[in-house]
């Protein structure tokens with residue numbers, strides 16, 4: 239068991255603090271999606287609770303580690319948005335009652351005589367009352383109590399909460415480090431580069447990308463765009479078909495990355511192309527279209543994003559995008 243390579247520095251600092259007995263009582267662990275914040279919190283929790291911790295992490299064999307592995311450790315709590323029992327919908331916020339229960343737990347003594355650990359997942363969703371009732375606990379957390387707040391948006395936490403916590407920030411690792419790690423998972427340098435380019439360099443997002451619908455559909459989507467340009471398909475038919483196949487946001491994401499690639503190709507910057515496995519078809523489309531038309535289509539995609547977040551029905555937006563593709567090719 240060990241943390242990801244891009245988390246090693248933070249881990250070593252925590253380990254040194256623990257050796258010096260100067261470990262903080264509250265942490266904010268932050269970073270963009272795909273860097274493994276939750277996984278880090280789990281390693282850290284298991285290590286704090288472990289009865290024979292090593293510098294690398296929990297021992298995995300002591301009584302505490304067995305309870306941890308069985309997901310029934312009495313001195314650990316995870317706080318997150320709850321799902322409604324009837325509708326199954328996840329709540330937008332973490333409510334004050336949940337924080338009160340957590341405080342009760344933290345005020346009792348540990349059952350295994352060690353640390354008590356609480357992880358608050360998506361801490362930015364603490365509503366104002368919940369955040370305020372957490373404040374006092376953060377300030378007065380007893381010895382051997384650790385509270386770990388996880389968030390992709392640390393600036394959305396109350397300043398009073400931020401000032402009471404030690405900050406651990408994960409940045410997107412260097413291209414070399416991400417690539418090395420991803421390559422070790424996939425055994426393919428080409429695939430590692432492709433996936434990282436398409437996921438803004440976040441290694442865990444890159445690893446999960448092959449399971450996403452839009453990644454799988456990329457080639458067919460480009461093929462259909464080409465066929466609409468060549469008038470082999472009706473734009474409105476394609477619009478309907480693709481709205482059934484992909485979620486609106488996914489479809490827009492895919493289209494935006496593809497249009498950017500077509501533009502890079504047009505500008506002779508092939509190294510910047512993200513869908514590097516689809517180069518031949520991207521070249522064909524680029525050779526058939528003019529720069530100003532590609533630019534206009536990129537703008538239309540961006541506008542579609544804004545309109546969708548304003549709850550405009552996506553049908554019309556996609557119909558227009560596909561109609562524009564049908565007029566994409568050079569005339570004469």
Ligand SMILES: [Zn+2]
Nearest residue numbers: 288297300303
């Ligand atoms: Zn252990």
